[in-house]
Amino acid sequence: MASMQRNFVPGLIVLGLGVLLLLKNLGFIEISIGQFFADFWPIILMIWGFQLLLRGKGNGFPFTGIILIAIGAILLGNKRGWYEIDLSSIFPFIWPVILILAGISLLRGPKSFGNSNVAFMGGFEKKKEQWKLEDGDFWAVMGGIELDVRKAILDKSEYQLNCTAIMGGIKITVPRDVTVICEGSAILGGVEIMGEGAGGIVATLKEKSIVAAGTSRATLRIYSRAIMGGIEIKAKGSE
Numbered sequence: 001m002a003s004m005q006r007n008f009v010p011g012l013i014v015l016g017l018g019v020l021l022l023l024k025n026l027g028f029i030e031i032s033i034g035q036f037f038a039d040f041w042p043i044i045l046m047i048w049g050f051q052l053l054l055r056g057k058g059n060g061f062p063f064t065g066i067i068l069i070a071i072g073a074i075l076l077g078n079k080r081g082w083y084e085i086d087l088s089s090i091f092p093f094i095w096p097v098i099l100i101l102a103g104i105s106l107l108r109g110p111k112s113f114g115n116s117n118v119a120f121m122g123g124f125e126k127k128k129e130q131w132k133l134e135d136g137d138f139w140a141v142m143g144g145i146e147l148d149v150r151k152a153i154l155d156k157s158e159y160q161l162n163c164t165a166i167m168g169g170i171k172i173t174v175p176r177d178v179t180v181i182c183e184g185s186a187i188l189g190g191v192e193i194m195g196e197g198a199g200g201i202v203a204t205l206k207e208k209s210i211v212a213a214g215t216s217r218a219t220l221r222i223y224s225r226a227i228m229g230g231i232e233i234k235a236k237g238s239e
Contacts, residue, residue: 159219
């Protein structure tokens with residue numbers, strides 16, 4: 001279902017272009033595909049927005065969908081001469097608002113849990129050799145972090161990880177025999193937790209992966225914030 005949703009917009013666009021080309025080549029319509037695209041490309045934004053509205057689930061997609069539909073409708077109306085709305089008066093406020101939202105997200109985040117691990121314009125990974133998992137903060141600032149908890153030594157019953165990706169990416173792979181409790185938020189970015197995704201202008205997501213009582217080795221509490229970046233948390237079996 002998720003794959004079908006991701007492919008819906010590009011599939012619909014390609015299908016539409018194919019139908020137009022076929023009708024043109026058969027002589028049923030006289031149209032310049034280039035001019036048609038120049039006049040009506042905002043419809044793509046509107047279709048994308050409607051797709052996000054249909055996804056819903058309270059994860060930020062409806063808000064982003066409404067914004068995309070509004071922008072597409074304004075651009076289309078301006079191009080067709082139905083009305084005239086100057087978007088240039090709105091753009092100067094966009095980045096300040098984004099920075100304010102990002103600041104609020106950072107201030108509302110959980111307190112530091114332990115050691116700080118920072119990847120600034122670079123990256124580090126813990127996935128090949130055995131390593132010891134500890135409570136801590138992980139920051140990917142224009143860089144990347146990859147953690148494979150399947151390789152980690154778990155000597156406590158509970159761990160807390162605070163993950164923040166700012167124009168960077170964090171990928172965490174956890175074993176299937178641990179309990180995972182995740183909270184994620186994104187601002188102009190995306191988070192994917194156990195196959196469930198949230199993204200767009202502002203989005204939030206909570207997900208739990210609870211192992212049956214008596215079989216869970218440990219509990220991982222992961223707090224994720226993606227600001228113009230991405231965070232992915234997924235479960236896999238042992239290698």
